[in-house]
Amino acid sequence: MYLQVAVNIHIYQPLEYATPDEITDDHNSADNNTLGLIFSDPPPSSGTPKQCPKNMTGCRVLVPVGSREVLGVVISEHRKNDISDNQNCQRTIKKVLRFIDDVPVFDHNILSLLLWAASYYHYPVGEVFFSALPPLLKNDYPATLPKIEGWEKSDAANPEKIPCRSSKGRDAWNCLRNKPLATADFKNMGIPVTVLKGLEKKGLIKRINLRDRQKPWYQEEITVNHEFIMNGEQNRAVSEICAKNGFNVFLINGVTGSGKTEVYLNVIEKVISKGLQAMVLVPEINLTPQTVKRFYRRFSVPIVCINSAMPAKERLNSFLLFSGGNAAILIGTRSAVFTPMRFPGIIIIDEEHDGSFRQEDGFRYHARDLATVRARMENIPIILGSATPSLESLYNVRIGKYHEINLLSRAGNAQPAKIIPINMCREGQFHGISDSMLIAIRAELAQDNQVLIMLNRRGYAPKIICHDCGYVFLCGNCDSGLCYHQDRHILLCHHCETRYPVPTECPVCKSRNLTVTGNGTEQLESCLKEHFPDESIVRIDRDSVNRKGVLERYLQEINDKKHHIIIGTQMLAKGHDFPEVTLVGIINVDSSLVSEDFRSREKLAQLIIQVSGRAGRGTKKGKVLLQTYWPNHPLLELLINKGYNAFAKEELSCREKLRLPPITSHAVIRGNSPSHKSLSDLMDEIYFFLLEICTVFPHTKIHPPMAASMERIGNRYHLNIVIESETRIELQKFLTTLINHKNEIRHLNNCRIVIDVDPSTTL
Ligand SMILES: [Zn+2]
Ligand SMILES: [Zn+2]
Structure with a gap:
């Protein structure tokens, strides 16, 4: 038997191996004598070859690559190989050293999904397979559940x-x-x-x-605790989803507080009652014990979780329980999309617009997009849900690929929060907070309400400069200013995480007159403490929530009204409900209005709507104040007066005019190296090569190499080449041509090149 193996090394194609000599009766048949002729390798040097499992496809194997022994996953098995047919070929085929698994860790559909992903994202196949495995299975750890x-x-x-x-x-x-x-x-x-x-x-x-x-x-009786009664819209959504069989994509476009989760839970109830499984993917920050408890309270069935922060053994157990069909529901973050389902029923992506579904290093993929491909392969429905759907999903609704379901009414008659811009021109301010904002905060606190102030920058101040000569303290490894963290008393680079001591004098003019500019959440906290000394303030950002369980504790304390002022970064905008919050203040929206990233307006609109949805969830009406120097900016006006869907429609037609994704398709070739010279030489070479192959792709445009938005990070330089295609298919063909000719591009020491397909940013 011959096996195609995805080997955990940086090559694009699978490698071919023969099975070890000791094979079971199942395989030891007809062409046994030909096997003897081809197996000219010496016996494996280490480890006893395990007998071949009955079903080898999807099992992990140990194989020789050069002088090394490397793990791989069997993609397919067949009786003949290309080499034995070719008498002139001198190459001998190597044998698998050892089988790690008796039963496959990946089923047929996951193998197809991973092969599809490797070809779509143009990433080495073995690395795709190994990034899909739970960490413990990346070495020869057994894929078995521990005894009870x-x-x-x-x-x-x-x-x-x-x-x-x-x-x-x-x-x-x-x-x-x-x-x-x-x-x-x-x-x-x-x-x-x-x-x-x-x-x-x-x-x-x-x-x-x-x-x-x-x-x-699935052999036990399933008990369900209904906590809420659904309204007409929710009922219609559930029946619409359950009425269709097989693969369908539903986009639940529901205003914040419209009860999307209740719809998910009711659909899941129908799915598990048929003995089928449900996979629920949530953004990283949303997989809190509160989310999981809601599922446990509802269903009596076994539920497992998967996220990158959990202990490796627990994560492996969840993987095995779900893939073996022993758990009915899986709640996980993006990498959970690769967990096999024994009884596939449904996939649900909550907050589908969220950026954390995209893997941004190594094998770059979008879990939402892969989940959709997977649902098609499994022939099951998939639900994408959001109050602020991505333009990608709305575009797919427009071209008829997705079915849109609207939930327009807020549960329990809660009123939508009113969004009001604060014109910062000529407005008095204190550490970045306007007088109007302070007055509004005071008024809410007087009525025993909670306020939430959002500023998307952690630390005290993003820059520290010499007041006498203008010297700016920069990171030694990056083109980045150093952020002053008062709590930890350090300067920190937010790009490479290098820490520096807080300076006492300017290295140029020796002046001791150093000052900070701009503001971060720490500064906001101390400023508000000064203004409201009697109020308890809680700050939620990556610095304050740096240990397991801290976020949960803070969220509980907020719900218990232990704190009246909540300060945080955009972490706060994601999914957590604060029913007693009646005022949300957003400190700075202007930088996103003028960003060179074409997606920044979409992200800003999503952030404003999501954070607004946190306010006034209970019976109290909420208010959102935006500090801006452009209160009449057309985007803000549209969003405030007509809502997210009107904004999205306008933004989508804008993308159409400018021929930007999702109308067209993008890929970025990202190169980085410690040597600027070798990198720019290599990128030029790639660019000219691309121009050459581009001649047969009339609808594809290549941009010359350009410095990344931050050119030097951690002492490596970053250059990008942006490729724009009118269609996804042409872009795919173009990239395949590039990969096939990759050897023509000279490889230079220390230069790393990756292809980023459907990038979240081209900067
Ligand atoms: Zn100075
Ligand atoms: Zn740095």
Whole structure:
């Protein structure tokens, strides 16, 4: 047998191997003698070759690559190879050294998805496969669920021998009369293992693996706790989704507070009642215990979570439980999209517009887009939900690919928050907060309401300069100013995370007259403390929420009204509800209005609407104040007066006029190197090569190499070449041509080149 293997090295194509000599009866058939002729390699140097599993496709294997031994995943198996047909070929085919798995870790649909992703994102196939595996499976860790140690009555148990002296022994025996129990259950009841061992010695009970005895969830009766009654819109949404069979993409475009989650839960109920599984993907910050608890409260079925912050063993168990069909619901962040489903039922992407669904280094992919491809391969429905859908999804609705479902009314008659710009021209301000904002905060606090102030910059101040000569303190490794962090008393580079001591004098003119410019969340906090000394203030940003559980604690404290002023970065705009917040202040919206990134306006509009949705969720009406020097900016006016959908429609027609994504398709070739000279030489060479192949692609345009928005980060220079195609298909063909001719591009030391397809930014 010959195997195509995706090997965990940086090459684009899979490699071919032969199975080891020891093969099972299933494979040891007809062309056995030809195998002997081709297998001219010496026996593997290390490890005993495990017998080939019955189903090899999707299993991990150890294979030789040059002088190294590398892990790979079998993509396909076949009886003949190209080489044995070609008598002139001198190459001999190497053998697989060892099978790591007895059963595949990836099923057929995941293999297809990963192959599709490797070809669409033009990334080396083995690296795509290995970034999809849970971390422990990236080496030869076994893909098996740990035992659950338990006990049951032994068949030969003689009731005469029942312990009468020890009460704990009697308790243990009585507990086991009806059903087996886990050692952990006994510990919870205060019965130590020694008591159980004593009973085992007497032959009364025996040790078992409880996992083998568990009845699968789909054979049990599923109980559901309904907490809310859905309104007409929600009911119609659920019936519309459940009425269609097979692959369909539904976009739930629902205003904040319209109860999208309730729709998801009702659809999931219908799916699991058929014995099928549901996969729910959420943005990173939303996978909090509160989210998970809502699912647990609702359903009696086993639920697992997957995110990158959880312990590796727990993550592997979730992967195995879901892929084996032993869990009904998976709630996970972007990488969970690669978890196999034994009984595929539905995929749900909550807050589909969120940037965290995009993987931004290594194998760059968009989990929303891959989930859609996956749903098509599994032939199941997928729901994308958001109050501020991405322009990509709205465009797909327009061209008829997605079905849009609108939820227009807020649950419980809550009123939408009113958005009001504060004109900063000639407005008095204190550390970046306008007088009008301070007055508004004071008024809300007087009524015992909570206020939320958002500033998307952590630290105290983004720059520290010499007041006498204008010297700016810069990072030694990046083209970036250093941010002053008062709490930690350091200067920090936000690009390479290098820390510097806080200077006392200017290195140029020796002046001690140093000053900070601009403001961050720490400064906002100390300024508000000065103004409202009697109020409790909580700050939520990456610096204050840097340990597990801290965010949950703060969110709970906010709901318990321990704090009246909440300060934070855009972390706060994502999904968490603050029913007692009646005023939201956004400190700076102007930088996004004039950014050179064409997506920045879309992101700003999403942020404003999302953060507005945090206010006035309860019975109280909310208000949102935006500090801007352009209160009459057409985008702000449209968004404030007509809402997100009107804005999105206008922005989409703007993209159409300018021929920008999602109407057209983009890719960026990103190069970086410690040497500016070698990088720019290489990028020029790639550019001229691209121009050459471009002649047969009339609808593709190549831009000359351009410095990235921050050219030097961590002592590496970054240059980009932007490729624009009128169609996705042409862009794909173009990139394939590039990869096929890649060897014609000279490789230089220390230059790293990656292709970024459908980039989140071209900067
Ligand atoms: Zn100076
Ligand atoms: Zn730096």
